[in-house]
Amino acid sequence: MPSEGKQPLFVLVRPQMGENIGAAARAMWNFGLDRMRVVGPRDGWPNEKAVVMASGAGRLLDEAQVSDTLAEALEDTTYVFATTARIRGLTKPVMSPERAMALAAEKLAAGEKVAVLFGPERAGLENEDVARANALITVPVNPDFPSLNLAQCVLLTAYEWRRAQGEISHERMEIARGGDPATGGDIEAWATHLEERLDERGFFFPPEKAANMKTNLRNLWSRMPLTRADVQMLHGALRQLIRGKDN
Amino acid sequence: MPSEGKQPLFVLVRPQMGENIGAAARAMWNFGLDRMRVVGPRDGWPNEKAVVMASGAGRLLDEAQVSDTLAEALEDTTYVFATTARIRGLTKPVMSPERAMALAAEKLAAGEKVAVLFGPERAGLENEDVARANALITVPVNPDFPSLNLAQCVLLTAYEWRRAQGEISHERMEIARGGDPATGGDIEAWATHLEERLDERGFFFPPEKAANMKTNLRNLWSRMPLTRADVQMLHGALRQLIRGKDN
Numbered sequence: 001m002p003s004e005g006k007q008p009l010f011v012l013v014r015p016q017m018g019e020n021i022g023a024a025a026r027a028m029w030n031f032g033l034d035r036m037r038v039v040g041p042r043d044g045w046p047n048e049k050a051v052v053m054a055s056g057a058g059r060l061l062d063e064a065q066v067s068d069t070l071a072e073a074l075e076d077t078t079y080v081f082a083t084t085a086r087i088r089g090l091t092k093p094v095m096s097p098e099r100a101m102a103l104a105a106e107k108l109a110a111g112e113k114v115a116v117l118f119g120p121e122r123a124g125l126e127n128e129d130v131a132r133a134n135a136l137i138t139v140p141v142n143p144d145f146p147s148l149n150l151a152q153c154v155l156l157t158a159y160e161w162r163r164a165q166g167e168i169s170h171e172r173m174e175i176a177r178g179g180d181p182a183t184g185g186d187i188e189a190w191a192t193h194l195e196e197r198l199d200e201r202g203f204f205f206p207p208e209k210a211a212n213m214k215t216n217l218r219n220l221w222s223r224m225p226l227t228r229a230d231v232q233m234l235h236g237a238l239r240q241l242i243r244g245k246d247n
Numbered sequence: 248m249p250s251e252g253k254q255p256l257f258v259l260v261r262p263q264m265g266e267n268i269g270a271a272a273r274a275m276w277n278f279g280l281d282r283m284r285v286v287g288p289r290d291g292w293p294n295e296k297a298v299v300m301a302s303g304a305g306r307l308l309d310e311a312q313v314s315d316t317l318a319e320a321l322e323d324t325t326y327v328f329a330t331t332a333r334i335r336g337l338t339k340p341v342m343s344p345e346r347a348m349a350l351a352a353e354k355l356a357a358g359e360k361v362a363v364l365f366g367p368e369r370a371g372l373e374n375e376d377v378a379r380a381n382a383l384i385t386v387p388v389n390p391d392f393p394s395l396n397l398a399q400c401v402l403l404t405a406y407e408w409r410r411a412q413g414e415i416s417h418e419r420m421e422i423a424r425g426g427d428p429a430t431g432g433d434i435e436a437w438a439t440h441l442e443e444r445l446d447e448r449g450f451f452f453p454p455e456k457a458a459n460m461k462t463n464l465r466n467l468w469s470r471m472p473l474t475r476a477d478v479q480m481l482h483g484a485l486r487q488l489i490r491g492k493d494n
Contacts, residue, residue, distance in 0.1 A: 091426030099417040179338030
């Protein structure tokens with residue numbers, strides 16, 4: 001996954017627990033984001049617990065730009081999103097993560113420098129922080145249980161960034177060995193094989209219903225997304241059933 | 248958020264840590280899902296650590312249907328998704344969470360009973376589990392760092408379920424008091440006020456450039472998404488500047 005391309009900065013504002021900083025780094029890197037800034041971390045920097053938690057994403061912490069104030073962290077940015085669950089008396093556009101990350105991608109493509117702010121664990125961002133943002137992001141959580149933690153909020157935003165890049169495979173068929181689709185000929189041969197063995201054993205009874213029963217049986221096989229390997233296995237299973245227990 | 252409506256069952260298969268079961272319950276309820284099933288939890292049931300972690304979502308654990316085998320958990324389902332990072336030699340459709348939850352919504356609306364399987368923390372689902380699923384879900388993570396944990400996988404899937412319900416507000420304007428947009432008249436009055444005070448103080452100099460400077464200044468204000476409260480504040484600030492320090 002490209003980490004060279006243009007991407008939003010994720011800015012953790014006054015994060016408290018090192019574990020959460022580490023988990024946020026992991027969540028970013030899960031979706032290919034690796035530019036973190038940290039403003040006024042409560043327990044100083046570097047943070048040992050953050051490093052332990054980040055494990056495979058520790059590089060993000062090593063490379064994180066740390067500052068005392070949010071103003072410093074945003075010195076070179078041109079468009080800022082603030083993630084917040086609560087809106088507090090400020091007039092401001094409020095976007096879904098999906099819309100926000102689509103807009104971020106547009107702005108980055110146009111040469112802007114975009115940041116996303118994430119507030120401290122308990123209180124979230126202060127009005128003073130939010131006033132520096134061009135727009136707010138609110139995750140459409142259950143209003144009866146809107147308790148996303150910091151790393152979850154980072155995860156969902158990073159996921160929407162990944163989605164905004166497109167190129168996601170929405171549906172494909174995983175093909176195991178022999179997993180290519182059975183052909184009309186394969187299905188025909190199998191349906192005929194089964195029909196003949198059943199016919200020999202008097203399955204299609206009474207005679208006036210036989211034609212309908214055969215049609216329904218063929219329809220069953222045609223409706224199934226069978227592979228060539230499936231059909232081979234069915235032939236084998238039928239031969240073995242015919243052979244019987246004692247042979 | 249409606250929990251009465253049709254929704255997919257989330258089935259935790261052989262989960263290990265109680266904390267992760269609790270975190271999964273929270274992640275479900277964050278997006279309005281509350282039907283959990285648990286298959287063969289390693290540490291038995293009920294699980295004290297799960298209850299502590301679930302806190303506000305503890306009801307999901309109380310109401311969870313617990314069984315020894317996956318076959319029992321799927322006894323009444325008609326369509327099953329399995330979340331898995333690895334594909335292992337089984338022919339099967341593989342979908343993004345987005346596509347899968349859209350399909351789940353369609354199937355539920357058509358009266359089907361849909362389940363989503365989540366594997367144990369370390370190893371993930373076994374081939375034997377996956378073979379019971381109609382389709383796989385794979386989150387489009389960074390291939391260099393595909394380390395989603397159980398609750399994160401549940402969170403992203405539940406989020407996509409929420410998105411599949413539609414009704415998400417993608418963009419709206421939060422309006423604080425006085426936050427309704429300034430009218431043409433408000434802008435005109437402000438631009439005129441500022442222009443007059445600047446004119447009195449000889450700002451538009453040299454005279455041959457004055458017209459162009461006035462146009463640019465008007466353009467600045469028209470470009471801004473100002474509110475009526477903003478405009479009132481600007482008028483006040485200008486009056487105070489004119490008054491000077493010593494008055």
